[in-house]
Each structure stands twice: as structure tokens, then as C-alpha cells.
Amino acid sequence: MGSTATCYIQWFMYYLGVDIGGTAIKAGVVDDAGRILESGRIPTVTNDLGAFISTLSGLIRGFQKSVQIGAVGIGVPGLRSSRTHIIETSPNIPCLTKVPLEAELANQLQVPVITQNDANVAAYGEFLFGAGRGARHMVHLTVGTGLGSGFILDGKLFDGALGYAPEFGHTVIDPDGRPCACGSRGCIETIVSATGILITAREKMANAPPTSDAVFEAARRGDRAALEVFEETGRYLGIACANLINLFNPDMIAIGGGVMASGDMLLEPARREARRRAFGPSFDHCAIVQSTLWPEAGVIGAAMLARDRLN
Amino acid sequence: MGSTATCYIQWFMYYLGVDIGGTAIKAGVVDDAGRILESGRIPTVTNDLGAFISTLSGLIRGFQKSVQIGAVGIGVPGLRSSRTHIIETSPNIPCLTKVPLEAELANQLQVPVITQNDANVAAYGEFLFGAGRGARHMVHLTVGTGLGSGFILDGKLFDGALGYAPEFGHTVIDPDGRPCACGSRGCIETIVSATGILITAREKMANAPPTSDAVFEAARRGDRAALEVFEETGRYLGIACANLINLFNPDMIAIGGGVMASGDMLLEPARREARRRAFGPSFDHCAIVQSTLWPEAGVIGAAMLARDRLN
Numbered sequence: 198m199g200s201t202a203t204c205y206i207q208w209f210m211y212y213l214g215v216d217i218g219g220t221a222i223k224a225g226v227v228d229d230a231g232r233i234l235e236s237g238r239i240p241t242v243t244n245d246l247g248a249f250i251s252t253l254s255g256l257i258r259g260f261q262k263s264v265q266i267g268a269v270g271i272g273v274p275g276l277r278s279s280r281t282h283i284i285e286t287s288p289n290i291p292c293l294t295k296v297p298l299e300a301e302l303a304n305q306l307q308v309p310v311i312t313q314n315d316a317n318v319a320a321y322g323e324f325l326f327g328a329g330r331g332a333r334h335m336v337h338l339t340v341g342t343g344l345g346s347g348f349i350l351d352g353k354l355f356d357g358a359l360g361y362a363p364e365f366g367h368t369v370i371d372p373d374g375r376p377c378a379c380g381s382r383g384c385i386e387t388i389v390s391a392t393g394i395l396i397t398a399r400e401k402m403a404n405a406p407p408t409s410d411a412v413f414e415a416a417r418r419g420d421r422a423a424l425e426v427f428e429e430t431g432r433y434l435g436i437a438c439a440n441l442i443n444l445f446n447p448d449m450i451a452i453g454g455g456v457m458a459s460g461d462m463l464l465e466p467a468r469r470e471a472r473r474r475a476f477g478p479s480f481d482h483c484a485i486v487q488s489t490l491w492p493e494a495g496v497i498g499a500a501m502l503a504r505d506r507l508n
Numbered sequence: 509m510g511s512t513a514t515c516y517i518q519w520f521m522y523y524l525g526v527d528i529g530g531t532a533i534k535a536g537v538v539d540d541a542g543r544i545l546e547s548g549r550i551p552t553v554t555n556d557l558g559a560f561i562s563t564l565s566g567l568i569r570g571f572q573k574s575v576q577i578g579a580v581g582i583g584v585p586g587l588r589s590s591r592t593h594i595i596e597t598s599p600n601i602p603c604l605t606k607v608p609l610e611a612e613l614a615n616q617l618q619v620p621v622i623t624q625n626d627a628n629v630a631a632y633g634e635f636l637f638g639a640g641r642g643a644r645h646m647v648h649l650t651v652g653t654g655l656g657s658g659f660i661l662d663g664k665l666f667d668g669a670l671g672y673a674p675e676f677g678h679t680v681i682d683p684d685g686r687p688c689a690c691g692s693r694g695c696i697e698t699i700v701s702a703t704g705i706l707i708t709a710r711e712k713m714a715n716a717p718p719t720s721d722a723v724f725e726a727a728r729r730g731d732r733a734a735l736e737v738f739e740e741t742g743r744y745l746g747i748a749c750a751n752l753i754n755l756f757n758p759d760m761i762a763i764g765g766g767v768m769a770s771g772d773m774l775l776e777p778a779r780r781e782a783r784r785r786a787f788g789p790s791f792d793h794c795a796i797v798q799s800t801l802w803p804e805a806g807v808i809g810a811a812m813l814a815r816d817r818l819n
Binding site for chain 1: 673680
């Protein structure tokens with residue numbers, strides 16, 4: 198009888214995954230198989246911690262009313278210390294700086310809460326239930342406004358000594374290149390990102406459109422300069438992939454994020470350039486693919502990380 | 509009685525570490541505490557597999573006569589498959605290409621033999637008994653003719669899906685930079701290595717000396733152009749460190765190899781540049797130090813890897 202009861206409870210255990218972005222917070226109730234059963238979305242409050250916490254806890258309480266939540270996992274943009282569990286910095290959501298978000302929310306909601314970097318939870322979701330299923334060593338890139346990265350090494354999410362890894366988007370690919378928001382120069386993110394695409398478009402196009410989506414639309418219509426923008430961005434994405442292949446000899450590089458709507462327009466030049474640059478046996482082993490869970494990978498990964506910490 | 513006997517045998521268990529270089533093979537009998545008790549050295553045969561194996565097994569048999577060897581660990585320059593245990597390529601020792609060196613030697617010597625990439629065994633030695641003692645995440649660089657690298661992640665030697673990782677020296681830091689022996693361009697190794705120092709010297713010095721050691725001597729004597737060569741090499745070493753710090757948020761970067769005889773002449777500009785480029789909290793946490801075991805780290809690490817596989 199005892200084991201039947203345990204089994205019954207496990208069967209109905211759900212986890213809440215939260216993905217905090219600069220403009221919106223997304224959340225979803227996720228089961229053990231990585232399926233999102235219910236989801237919601239609210240705008241992000243960026244400059245008032247009290248309002249941030251009360252809107253977020255309101256969102257979570259709404260889910261708690263309809264279903265039993267075992268634990269809450271939250272992906273946060275910024276550096277989260279794995280020692281103190283405090284959000285050290287969050288450039289796009291300044292009110293989160295130095296905030297013990299886990300403790301605050303756990304206290305209010307009476308449920309275990311864990312936080313992790315947003316690019317890391319996306320990598321974890323994609324590894325468990327997306328393109329990365331079956332991989333042991335995998336790199337996940339999120340090409341959006343910036344270039345996020347997550348590493349799965351030996352089947353586990355890797356986040357370094359203090360939880361601040363990885364920041365592959367902020368590795369230098371051109372020492373005297375474009376200035377980067379991080380204070381360095383020539384970081385890969387200054388080229389391979391929506392922001393980078395816009396700068397490249399201004400360099401190459403007579404009348405550069407105002408958004409990277411519009412550059413993509415122009416390329417789709419066959420605009421030669423816009424196509425060149427994607428060709429060059431793809432070439433740099435390929436150099437990035439070659440670096441990752443030589444560093445990790447991974448099973449897979451999975452790439453998601455809004456910019457990847459352009460698909461093969463980036464992936465084809467990327468694979469060509471990576472083949473020219475990387476060690477042959479390591480390149481041959483590594484699949485370079487689009488992620489399959491974007492934009493839900495973060496919600497799913499955050500929920501599953503909460504599950505793991507609970508068990 | 510049984511446990512006393514076991515204890516007695518363990519006390520006297522020794523391991524042989526072998527470090528194969530392009531010109532010489534070094535070997536040493538190593539105890540459980542990482543001490544080298546006896547050592548030897550022979551020239552490397554590079555183009556005749558039969559002669560290579562017979563001189564190497566002769567060297568090992570010499571040690572076996574004087575002491576009981578529990579296992580042999582061998583660091584090999586090149587790509588060694590962790591699946592098949594075959595040496596896939598070894599650019600400086602062509603006769604080793606596609607050779608099952610472990611099986612060949614184990615068969616002849618009747619002792620367990622394991623192989624691993626030479627930069628990886630050096631990293632492992634330095635981690636266990638050198639500068640890296642107590643670290644959990646550590647990168648080890650060997651600045652010699654080329655730029656070797658080894659990663660200790662979560663206390664374990666990391667070598668990727670097929671055993672070909674890491675090749676940090678062959679990550680691109682300047683897409684249109686110097687041509688690299690690997691076929692790519694602008695790899696860090698083309699600048700941060702003895703070979704790179706010589707090329708930089710030819711760019712900056714009116715009468716460039718014929719070796720990187722001589723460039724170092726000139727810098728020590730205060731030659732301004734030679735000092736600039738080391739300043740620039742150090743600056744690129746710093747960019748390399750910043751990339752590693754942002755990638756891994758490691759506890760330590762330890763740097764060994766012949767070129768590091770120049771010590772602070774490289775390390776000071778390297779630390780300055782890394783501080784400017786890397787994320788502050790991750791930089792502050794990461795010690796950038798000289799390795800303490802070079803040139804013995806490889807022999808010690810290879811022996812300890814053999815011990816680990818045995819136990």
C-alpha cells in the first residue's frame with residue numbers, strides 16, 4: 198500500500214518553470230516528461246523590486262490554485278552565484294542586482310524555488326527533451342538580442358566555480374573588433390546576435406532596415422546586401438562553432454533564439470566555415486542543428502532543474 | 509591479516525609515467541604521492557613504428573627490472589580516440605598514426621598500459637600535485653612550440669566525446685590572422701607559442717634572433733623591440749585567459765611550458781589584459797599562475813592516470 202501511495206503522488210507531481218526576459222516573464226506548468234500543461238505570461242518590471250516580486254509571485258500563485266506545484270525553477274538573465282544563490286548582476290533588470298530571489302519567493306510561496314542563468318536553463322531543457330536528447334556533451338547557443346550559451350558536459354549542466362559560466366558570447370574573436378556592452382572588444386556576441394546583425398547591415402546596406410527581422414525579410418526577398426549580411430553572420434557563427442568543436446569535441450551544437458528563424462540562411466555558411474576551421478575528426482562527429490524547443494526550452498529546463506534539486 | 513597484506517602491497521605500488529615528445533621520450537617511476545623515484549630519457553623515433561615500439565618497450569623493461577610497475581601511463585602528442593584507444597593522428601610522430609599503442613605495449617610488457625593526449629596528462633599532474641592542488645575547475649596551458657591545453661572540470665580530466673578535447677590553442681582569436689599548421693587561420697597558437705613569438709619578433713625587430721629563447725635573452729638585456737614582442741605575446745595570452753575565464757569561471761589557470769621561463773614578462777601583461785576583458789566577478793575568483801611541476805607534470809600525470817584506471 199505504501200509504495201502504491203508514493204507512486205500515486207509522483208504521478209501527479211508538476212513543476213513550474215519560469216523564464217524571465219527583459220520585456221516579459223513566461224511561466225509554464227511542466228510534467229516529468231517535459232510537457233507544458235498550462236502557461237502564462239506577464240510584462241517584466243525592471244526597476245522596482247517590490248513590484249517585480251509581487252507580480253511574479255502573483256503569477257505563480259495563480260498556477261498554485263489550479264495544480265499542486267512541487268517546486269519552482271526560474272531562469273534569470275544575469276550572473277547568479279551558485280554559492281550564495283544571490284543574483285549578482287542583471288544588466289537588463291537592474292532591480293534584481295544583489296537580490297536573494299530564491300529565498301524571497303520561497304518564503305512568500307512556501308514552495309522550493311531555485312534560480313539559474315536563463316541561457317543555462319534553456320540548454321538544459323533542449324538537452325533533456327529537445328535536439329540534445331541522447332547527447333552526452335552538448336553546447337546550446339541562443340542567438341537573440343545577445344548570444345547566450347549553455348554547456349552540458351558529461352550529461353550535466355556546467356556552470357563553473359561560482360555559477361557564472363559559460364559566457365561564450367563574451368569570448369573574443371577579434372581583439373580590435375566592435376566594442377561590446379561587457380566592456381571588452383570583439384566578443385563573438387558583437388557579430389553573432391540581432392544587435393550584431395543590425396550593425397553589419399548598416400555597414401553593408403545602403404538603406405539598412407531598423408530591425409534584424411527586417412534585414413531577414415529583405416534577405417528573403419533576395420536583396421543582395423541583406424543576403425551578404427546573413428552570409429557574414431553565418432561565417433562568424435561557423436568560426437564560433439569551430440572554436441566550440443575544438444574546445445569540447447562535443448556530440449552536438451544546438452542553436453536556438455529568435456534570430457534562428459533565418460534557419461539555413463545562417464546554418465549553411467556556419468557549417469561550411471566550421472568544416473574549414475575545426476579538426477576533421479571532431480567536426481565529423483558534431484551535429485550542428487537548430488534547437489527544437491525554442492522558445493519554450495527555458496520554461497521546460499527551469500522546471501526540470503527544480504525537479505532535479507527536489508529529488 | 510588479509511587487510512594488512514593488501515595494505516602492504518598498496519604501499520609499494522609504483523606507476524610508470526611516460527611523456528612522448530617530438531624529440532625525446534621521458535619516463536619516470538612515480539609513487540602514490542606523485543614523487544618521481546627514478547627517471548630516464550631516450551630520443552624519439554618518429555618514422556619507424558617497429559623501432560619506436562622496441563626502443564620504448566626497452567626503456568620500460570629497464571624500469572621493470574628494478575621495481576614492480578603496477579601500470580604504465582603514456583602521454584602522446586596527437587589525437588587519441590577514447591573509444592578505440594587508437595592514436596588517430598600525431599603530426600610530429602607520423603609513425604604513430606592509426607596505431608593501437610596501448611594494446612601493442614600491453615601485449616609485449618604484460619602490464620596494463622593507458623594512453624592519453626600529452627597536454628591532458630600534464631594538466632592532470634599539475635592538478636593533482638602542482639599549482640592546481642585544491643582547485644575544482646582548472647585550465648592548464650603548455651606554452652611551448654605550440655600551445656597545449658588541458659581542462660579539469662569538476663575535479664575530473666575532460667576530453668570530450670571521442671577523447672579529442674581540448675584544443676584551446678586552435679580556437680580562432682583573429683579570423684584573418686596568421687595561417688596555422690592546423691589549416692585554419694588566426695588560432696591563438698599562432699601568436700602565443702615559441703613559434704608565434706618568433707614570427708612577432710620578425711615583425712617587430714630589425715635583426716630578429718633565430719630562436720624564441722634568444723628573443724627572451726634580448727628582452728632580459730632590455731632590448732626595446734624584444735620587450736615589445738613579449739608585451740604583445742602577453743597581451744594575447746591575457747585575451748586567451750579572459751576567454752577561458754568567461755567560458756569556465758574556473759578556480760585557476762596554470763601555465764607551464766618552456767616559454768614560461770619568461771615568467772612575469774608574459775604573466776604581467778596577461779593579467780592586465782585579462783582583467784580588462786573578463787567578467788569582473790569571474791576574473792577576481794581566478795588565479796592566473798605559473799605551473800610548478802613543469803617539465804615533470806606530464807610524467808607524473810600519466811603515471812597517476814594509469815593508477816586511476818587500475819583502481
